[in-house]
Amino acid sequence: MTASSALDSPPVEAHTMTLSALTRRIRGALDTADESSTAASDRILRRLGVSAGIAGIILGLFEVPEIAEQSRVAPHWWTASAVVLVFGFFPILALVSLVAGRRPIKVVSACAALSFLAVVATLPFGLEVHTVNASAVWPSRVLAMAVIAAVLAFPTRWAVAYMLLASAAAAVTTIYTMVDFTPLLFVENFLRAAGLSALFVWCGTAALGAAERVDRESAIAARRAAVAAAAQARDRERSRFAALIHDAVLSTLLEASRAGTESAVVRRQAERTLEQLDESRGAQRDPDLFDARSAVLFLRTAVHEVNPSIRFATRTWPGFDDLRMPVHAASTLAAALTEAVRNSLRHASVPGREVRRTVTATVSAGSIRIVFTDDGAGFDLAQVPADRLGISVSIMGRMRQLAGGSAFVESQPGEGTTVTLVWGGDGSH
Missing domain, CATH: 3.30.565.10 (Histidine kinase-like ATPase, C-terminal domain)
Known part of the structure; x- marks a missing residue:
């Protein structure tokens, strides 16, 4: 920058440019804080996903004898399809929770929850009327795992709605499949399923809600840190600019007014002042x-x-x-x-x-x-x-x-x- 171009740009412009840059810096810091505010909820979602996936695998192994027993009164194609739909997504959920992000976990969890409902809906096509000599058909025994998947996949109100719908559907199947069906058995199955599922819904939503609160507090802390840093930087820039005006610009003008004629000292001081003004303007090019x-x-x-x-x-x-x-x-x-x-x-x-x-x-x-x-x-x-x-x-x-x-x-x-x-x-x- 030449001497004439520096003088054409008043110092106030450099100061305004600096403050504008600091304002944009604050906004950038706040945006970054928002982008990184989901760490705790992501960690909890991953841990719950891994736990649900492993629990689904273990429960599936425990249910093998019951599945084999009830498959005698059901077509082989239906039993095989039902086992895959009810348990097949849980190994995938455990793996995805370890290596993937939030969205894949929710997608796999939603598939696990909805596939359970699909199996329950097809029970009339897979089992003959009043042929199961047990307190419940085997899909009903894994209702809690489907509810956990719904908690991971859906907002709380939808997870509660899913719990009630799935519990009612599982209880309704007893009307069609049980050998010795009674209205009391229907009520008992519904209350048992809904009560146990409600416990899992409460635990899951409480854990995810706590993580979201941690995220909000972390975001607030990051915002405060960004604002504090930017505020101090702004105050420091104001002080530095005020010192530049007093120590360089005003002193140079004072010396020039006293000299009256051309002076090599005043010329060098003026050149140095222009260099400082140029540095002040260029120091904040990237906000x-x-x-x-x-x-x-x-x-x-x-x-x-x-x-x-x-x-x-x-x-x-x-x-x-x-x-x-x-x-x-x-x-x-x-x-x-x-x-x-x-x-x-x-x-x-x-x-x-x-x-x-x-x-x-x-x-x-x-x-x-x-x-x-x-x-x-x-x-x-x-x-x-x-x-x-x-x-x-x-x-x-x-x-x-x-x-x-x-x-x-x-x-x-x-x-x-x-x-x-x-x-x-x-x-x-």
């Missing part, structure tokens, strides 16, 4: 970037929203002021870090002493490294169950999906835990 101080403040605020007593230390390498971190990368890093903190608060307690927890942020020109440590109970990484998704998904998975990001977890029983999160700016562009 979606945090500088080093804003990024550290964002991460510290996120940690202290979870537990304000955790020590947060910062180390810097030469050139750290050159760091420019995208807001979405900072939000992902903060989400993984707060998950590590929450895991430590939940699982690392040691009876009889206080567990020390520390976060150390090391900032260089092109990267930031976050190390969270505690001296708590620790654990054996090899013994972590497959359905414990806090580490594999919420920490390691998040960082693997972030361009330039990586994560490492080190722990041994009795020796505490260290979680290292690294983001390198070269991978984000």
Whole structure:
């Protein structure tokens, strides 16, 4: 930029541009917080899906003798089709819950729930009238698993409606199939089915509802952290711009008015002032970037929203002021870090002493490294169950999906835990 072009653009324009950029930064951070707000509900949905899938397989094995007994009065094609429809989706549900996302889990669960209703609806075509000498036909015994699938697939009101419909349908089948049918048997079957199913509906919806509340609180915390970081950055920009106006622009004009004639000192001071104004305008070209101080403040605020007593230390390498971190990368890093903190608060307690927890942020020109440590109970990484998704998904998975990001977890029983999160700016562009 030449001297004339710099003078043509008043300093107020640069200040307005800076504030506008910070406003857009706040909006970007809030949008990123909304995108990552489903972590807890996803984890609970996955765990329930794995549990339901395994339970469906086990229940199917237990029902083999009853199925074989009642298949004597039913066509082989109907028995085979009914077994596949009632139990076939549960192994798929367990697998999908381990490797896929939220939508596939809901789709498979919906298929399991609806296929159960299809089997119950075809009972008149598969069994002859009053031929089953038992308290219930075998599909009715697995009603609870179908209800659990409905809880995973549908909103609560639809899951309750499904429970009532399936319980009534299963009880109605007794009118057609039972040898010694009585109205009392119908009422008993309906109340037994509805009562047991209601328990599963309540447990499932309570777990999913609690996870959604956690998600909302996490989103609120992320929003607060973003707003706090952006507000401090805005105040700092105002102070820096005010200092530039006072120390450079006004002093240059004052010296020029005193000199009266051409002065080499005033010329050099004017050139330097124009360079500073140019730097001030160019520093905020990308509104979606945090500088080093804003990024550290964002991460510290996120940690202290979870537990304000955790020590947060910062180390810097030469050139750290050159760091420019995208807001979405900072939000992902903060989400993984707060998950590590929450895991430590939940699982690392040691009876009889206080567990020390520390976060150390090391900032260089092109990267930031976050190390969270505690001296708590620790654990054996090899013994972590497959359905414990806090580490594999919420920490390691998040960082693997972030361009330039990586994560490492080190722990041994009795020796505490260290979680290292690294983001390198070269991978984000």
